[in-house]
Every structure is written in C-alpha cells, then in structure tokens.
Amino acid sequence: MSPSIPEKTDSPTSVGGLRSIGALGSVLAFTILGASILLRLSTHFGVDGIPQSNLPLEYENAIRMVHRLSASSLGLLALVAAILCWIRRASLPQAVQPVAWVVAATLLLAVIGPLTSGYRYSSVTIANVVAGTVLLAACWWLREALSAVEQITWTQRPIFRVTLAIFLLHVGLGAASSDFEMRGTHWVAFVHSGSAMLTTLLLGSILWDSRKSAQSARLVVAMTGLLVIQVVLGLVSLWVTGRTIGLDFVHAMLSPLLLAGLVSLSLKGVLQESS
Numbered sequence: 001m002s003p004s005i006p007e008k009t010d011s012p013t014s015v016g017g018l019r020s021i022g023a024l025g026s027v028l029a030f031t032i033l034g035a036s037i038l039l040r041l042s043t044h045f046g047v048d049g050i051p052q053s054n055l056p057l058e059y060e061n062a063i064r065m066v067h068r069l070s071a072s073s074l075g076l077l078a079l080v081a082a083i084l085c086w087i088r089r090a091s092l093p094q095a096v097q098p099v100a101w102v103v104a105a106t107l108l109l110a111v112i113g114p115l116t117s118g119y120r121y122s123s124v125t126i127a128n129v130v131a132g133t134v135l136l137a138a139c140w141w142l143r144e145a146l147s148a149v150e151q152i153t154w155t156q157r158p159i160f161r162v163t164l165a166i167f168l169l170h171v172g173l174g175a176a177s178s179d180f181e182m183r184g185t186h187w188v189a190f191v192h193s194g195s196a197m198l199t200t201l202l203l204g205s206i207l208w209d210s211r212k213s214a215q216s217a218r219l220v221v222a223m224t225g226l227l228v229i230q231v232v233l234g235l236v237s238l239w240v241t242g243r244t245i246g247l248d249f250v251h252a253m254l255s256p257l258l259l260a261g262l263v264s265l266s267l268k269g270v271l272q273e274s275s
Helices: 012-041 057-087 093-115 122-145 158-181 188-209 214-239 245-274
Strands: 043-045 051-053
Touching: 012 043, 012 057, 012 093, 012 122, 012 158, 012 245, 057 093, 093 122, 122 158, 122 245, 158 188, 158 245, 188 214, 188 245, 214 245
Parallel strands: none
Antiparallel strands: 043 051
C-alpha cells in the first residue's frame, strides 16, 4: 500500500465524509478483530472433536452479536465509500487505493464468513484474521490520507512495504498459532516467535530512523511503547504453561494498533522527506 496526500480540490463534504468513514471503519474493524480473537481464544475442541467455548453462554452470544453488528455496519460503510470514491475519483485520487483495499477486504471477509463457523478450516481462520487486519489498515489509511493538508508526491519507501508484508505474515502466523493451539498442536507458536523477531527488527529500524522527526515524535514514542509491551507479552506467553486468554488477547490486539501506527508513520515520512 502506497499512501498519498490529498489535493485541496474537492468539497469539504466529500473529504470529510470519506475521512469519517475511514475513522469509523477503523474502530469497527478493530471491534470485529477483537470479538473474533476473543471467541477463538476462548474455544477448545472437546474429545468428540466439537469446538466448545469457555465463555458463559450469555457472554458468547453478546460478543457474537457485537461482531455481526460491526461487520454489517462496516459493510455498509464500504459500500458508501465505494460510491463516494467513484463519484469523486477525479478530484480525490488519493482515496482510490485505500477504498479499493477496503472493498476488497470486505468482500473477502463476506465470502469466507460462512466458512468460519466451527473453526473447521485453519486456512479460513488465518485468512479471516489477516483480511480483518488489512481492512483496519486500509480504513486508517483512508482516514490519514484525507487528513493531510499538503499536496506531496509519494516517494517509494521499500522498508515500509517490506515491513508491512512481514507484519501481515506475522499476524497470520499468530492466528495459525492460536488455531493450532486449540487443536492441541503447539509448534506453530515457535514459528510465530521467529517471525516476531524479524518484525520487531524492521519496526524498530523504522522507529529509530523516525526518532528525530518533530512531526512524528509522539507517534514514535507511542509505537515504541506498544512494541516493547508486545514483545514482553509474547515472551511471557511462551514461558507460561497452558492457555492464557487474557494475556494472549491483549497481545493480539496490540498488533492492529501497531499496524495503524505504521500507516500513519509512512505518511508522516512522506511529509518529512518533502520538507
């Protein structure tokens, strides 16, 4: 994904509408991920091979309802964003790519949604988490791209593309780890830990390079703190025996926040380069 900065050539209503869709879509995507992750972490397979939840039935039903309402609302937002973007595509070209990613991720999630029931296929579980993470990143990209106030030509930054790809791979391995864990298989967690080292190095490199930018100072500090917490939680989860739902849930929910920060940092990097 290659963010760009908007031109001041369109009406404030169009820009504000799409920016609001990006912001609200990010919140809804984060909620969807949270509900999906909590339900998965709270599930185990019984001796009969049927998945069983450790949550009280009323809590499980409430979480599923939140998930369905958030997913439906985000689907409507994606449709509205696609229509607005098509109408204003000439004057808001910076919205085209993020909206395209939002629509693509939403469609993929809608297609595989019926297959997620019962955690029958690990590949579907992994695709669901990765697509949900991409959806959040795309929504946040839309919000950030339309919040910038300067027209600046995007400069290709390979480090951001590589980090994004590795980050999504790491998220996918995290989903695979928890999916295999509830089936009684544990080795995937160590592969996930290996990808964590590479992801941390790449993110750390970007944060180090951005440390002197006044424009990115607060974001760099926040992301550094989140990254440290993420690493600590990951190490603790490896040392603790058995499933730790609360710890694993917090650990998983920090990843979308770090990815949103990476999107913001990539835009701020463009601004810094042009100054």
